Amino acid sequence: MELVxxxxxxxxxxxxxxxxxKFPKNWKNCKNDEKLNDCLKDxxxxxxxxxxxxxxxxxxxxxxxLHFDQISIGKGSGPVSLDLDFMDxxxxxxxxxxxxxxxxxxxxxxxxxxxxxxxxxxxxxxxGKVLVLPxxxxxxxxxxxxxxxxxxxxxMSEKSTGSKTYYNIDHMDFHFDTDLLKLHFDxxxxxxxxxxxxxxxxxxxxxxxxxxxxxxAVAKSFAMAFKEIGNxxxxxxxxxxxxxx
Numbered sequence: 001m002e003l004v005x006x007x008x009x010x011x012x013x014x015x016x017x018x019x020x021x022k023f024p025k026n027w028k029n030c031k032n033d034e035k036l037n038d039c040l041k042d043x044x045x046x047x048x049x050x051x052x053x054x055x056x057x058x059x060x061x062x063x064x065x066l067h068f069d070q071i072s073i074g075k076g077s078g079p080v081s082l083d084l085d086f087m088d089x090x091x092x093x094x095x096x097x098x099x100x101x102x103x104x105x106x107x108x109x110x111x112x113x114x115x116x117x118x119x120x121x122x123x124x125x126x127x128g129k130v131l132v133l134p135x136x137x138x139x140x141x142x143x144x145x146x147x148x149x150x151x152x153x154x155x156m157s158e159k160s161t162g163s164k165t166y167y168n169i170d171h172m173d174f175h176f177d178t179d180l181l182k183l184h185f186d187x188x189x190x191x192x193x194x195x196x197x198x199x200x201x202x203x204x205x206x207x208x209x210x211x212x213x214x215x216x217a218v219a220k221s222f223a224m225a226f227k228e229i230g231n232x233x234x235x236x237x238x239x240x241x242x243x244x245x
Contacts, residue, residue, distance in 0.1 A: 040102040044111075052095045059232040065090035066225065068122075073217045075128055080206075080213045082128035086141070089122035093148065106167065106243055109154040118148040118178075124185060130206060135199055139187030145178035152226065158239060165239045169230045174223035176215070181207040 030039035054062040068091070073084040093115045100112040124141040128134070155171040183203050188196035203210055 037102050037104065040104070041099050044099045044102065048095070048097055048099075058236055060229060064094040065092045066094060067091075068221055068225070071217055071221045073214060078209075078213070079131050080129070080209045082126060082130070082135070082213055084128070084214075085125045086120070087123040087125070089120060091118060091120050093118040107156050109152075109156060111152045111154075112150065113152075114147065114149045116147060118145045119143070120145075126185065126188075130199075130203055130210070133199070133202060135188065135203075136190075137185050137188035137196070139185065141186065142184045144182040145180070146182070147179040149177050150222075151175045152223075154227070154230070166237070167234045167239055167242065169227050169234065172223045172227040172230075174219045174226065176219060176222075178211070181211050183207065183210065 030036055030043055051060060052062065052064045054060055068089040069087070071086040071089060073082055075081050075083045096117075097113045097115045100114055101110070102112075103110040120143040122141065123139070125138045127136050151174075153173045153175075154169050157168050157170050158165050159168045160166075184200055185196070185203075188199050
């Protein structure tokens with residue numbers, strides 16, 4: 001949900017209960033499993049509810065909703081050209097994530113996940129054009145993505161602190177797609193209902209072009225959030241508790 005969805009932080013489920021890591025006793029241990037990827041896939045699926053609720057001792061807050069202070073899309077030069085800011089944004093739907101695959105050698109990690117619906121709700125400010133039509137507005141907005149699919153690639157390294165070695169996420173790429181993007185913007189054109197209703201119809205008819213404009217900034221924001229959460233967890237779990245020495 002790590003969508004996808006801070007899910008990279010869930011990779012630590014292979015760790016045994018020890019030291020400062022206080023994991024629920026029923027978490028599956030994949031440390032010595034010969035079929036590591038299959039084990040991690042099942043373990044991640046089982047542990048998603050714990051991360052959705054949040055695990056304070058690992059520095060993980062509730063992942064559903066996942067909160068963003070701001071996501072900004074700069075004006076491009078294509079048929080959709082928008083200065084668009086999303087503010088005070090909550091993302092829901094991570095609790096319904098299905099872990100589709102896990103592939104890792106602890107140097108590169110690849111995860112794929114999906115959820116039937118991802119909902120993004122908050123404030124917006126927009127100025128620009130969609131195809132030939134100008135659009136302006138400031139207010140509440142709602143975006144819904146049906147059959148949201150995410151692919152996460154993380155580059156890993158090792159860092160030593162004192163006598164212990166920890167994994168670290170150096171870089172993360174987040175890619176996503178959806179079968180349908182539905183959008184609704186309140187208070188377009190300073191509250192002109194007729195113009196606003198028509199523009200909402202128009203942007204939904206052209207959702208693929210809108211998605212092309214939104215995708216880079218949204219993916220980058222997810223990647224930054226998931227990397228931060230993943231490293232917050234990894235700094236608490238020594239490497240030798242995650243993988244065999």
